Amino acid sequence: xxxxxxxxxxxxxxxxxxxxxxxxxxxxxxxxxxxxxxxxxxxxxxxxxxxxxxxxxxxxxxxxxxxxxxxxxxxxxxxxxxxxxxxxxxxxxxxxxxxxxxxxxxxxxxxxxxxxxxxxxxxxxxxxxxxxxxxxxxxxxxxxxxxxxxxxxxxxxxxxxxxxxxxxxxxxxxxxxxxxxxxxxxxxxxxxxxxxxxxxxxxxxxxxxxxxxxxxxxxxxxxxxxxxxxxxxxxxxxxxxxxxxxxxxxxxxxxxxxxxxxxxxxxxxxxxxxxxxxxxxxxxxxxxxxxxxxxxxxxxxxxxxxxxxxxxxxxxxxxxxxxxxxxxxxxxxxxxxxxxxxxxxxxx
Numbered sequence: 001x002x003x004x005x006x007x008x009x010x011x012x013x014x015x016x017x018x019x020x021x022x023x024x025x026x027x028x029x030x031x032x033x034x035x036x037x038x039x040x041x042x043x044x045x046x047x048x049x050x051x052x053x054x055x056x057x058x059x060x061x062x063x064x065x066x067x068x069x070x071x072x073x074x075x076x077x078x079x080x081x082x083x084x085x086x087x088x089x090x091x092x093x094x095x096x097x098x099x100x101x102x103x104x105x106x107x108x109x110x111x112x113x114x115x116x117x118x119x120x121x122x123x124x125x126x127x128x129x130x131x132x133x134x135x136x137x138x139x140x141x142x143x144x145x146x147x148x149x150x151x152x153x154x155x156x157x158x159x160x161x162x163x164x165x166x167x168x169x170x171x172x173x174x175x176x177x178x179x180x181x182x183x184x185x186x187x188x189x190x191x192x193x194x195x196x197x198x199x200x201x202x203x204x205x206x207x208x209x210x211x212x213x214x215x216x217x218x219x220x221x222x223x224x225x226x227x228x229x230x231x232x233x234x235x236x237x238x239x240x241x242x243x244x245x246x247x248x249x250x251x252x253x254x255x256x257x258x259x260x261x262x263x264x265x266x267x268x269x270x271x272x273x274x275x276x277x278x279x280x281x282x283x284x285x286x287x288x289x290x291x292x293x294x295x296x297x298x299x300x301x302x303x304x305x306x307x308x309x310x311x312x313x314x315x316x317x318x319x320x321x322x323x324x325x326x327x328x329x330x331x332x333x334x335x336x337x338x339x340x341x342x343x344x345x346x347x348x
Contacts, residue, residue, distance in 0.1 A: 089125030107217035109270030112281030131212040138218025145201035163312040164253035176263040185209035275315035
């Protein structure tokens with residue numbers, strides 16, 4: 001089994017020839033994944049050699065990240081590192097090289113899909129490949145606390161930050177324009193979620209120079225507006241006229257984000273095979289926080305919170321159609337256990 005050999009590599013640091021042969025067979029066996037990462041019988045030996053070398057370079061920082069940041073044993077994430085993150089990092093680096101200017105990779109994923117973790121590990125990998133990577137979240141583009149207070153006066157339904165309309169789009173456009181044009185250094189907005197008792201506010205910007213690759217992630221990064229007629233017979237929890245009005249308004253607000261999405265050079269979608277997993281994942285996360293002595297929401301509060309976002313941009317209406325859209329380049333399906341179920345180029 002490849003996983004057994006990976007664990008041995010983690011312990012010993014040795015990558016022998018017999019393991020390489022096993023890895024080559026496994027790489028070709030998953031035909032969809034082989035297509036995504038351009039692996040063929042002719043180049044598989046070279047591909048595995050390059051990936052193995054990169055694995056040995058990344059292992060020390062990967063091990064430290066798992067232990068210190070994720071607080072889990074590295075072997076739990078090693079298979080994903082090998083099957084997805086390493087080849088994806090190589091693919092993004094190759095795209096940057098071909099483009100000849102800073103490359104902006106969009107990462108679309110709802111809560112619990114692992115988009116932030118993936119961005120952090122891709123940054124470690126790309127650093128080893130010689131690229132300066134900037135991780136940017138849609139959250140970093142939130143309007144200031146005072147601006148969002150004023151916004152709730154105009155739109156009382158915007159009781160939580162997050163939906164379309166709560167971000168400073170011009171701020172994002174300015175930053176991505178400057179990076180694309182090679183301006184140095186750039187001032188990257190950052191957001192402190194703990195400010196104002198959890199309401200959050202802008203914090204000190206980060207000054208970054210020589211950005212090669214931007215990993216721009218968020219729960220609706222790259223998502224376009226849809227035909228408003230879809231709200232006439234929308235799925236729950238869009239069930240009242242008030243719900244439909246809110247969903248319609250959020251859909252209208254989404255059109256303002258299109259200039260931002262046009263700056264993406266590629267879009268990866270982390271897709272739960274059932275959107276309702278996010279509710280269960282949130283409940284699990286809150287229970288873990290409470291068990292650790294931190295404050296957390298009750299199940300009913302979580303349901304109210306998650307339903308609010310499903311009303312604003314329902315996954316069945318906005319996310320699922322992207323499986324057959326030219327806007328998404330790569331789909332990574334996520335199972336209920338947070339494991340990778342499938343990786344494929346978009347079915348268009």
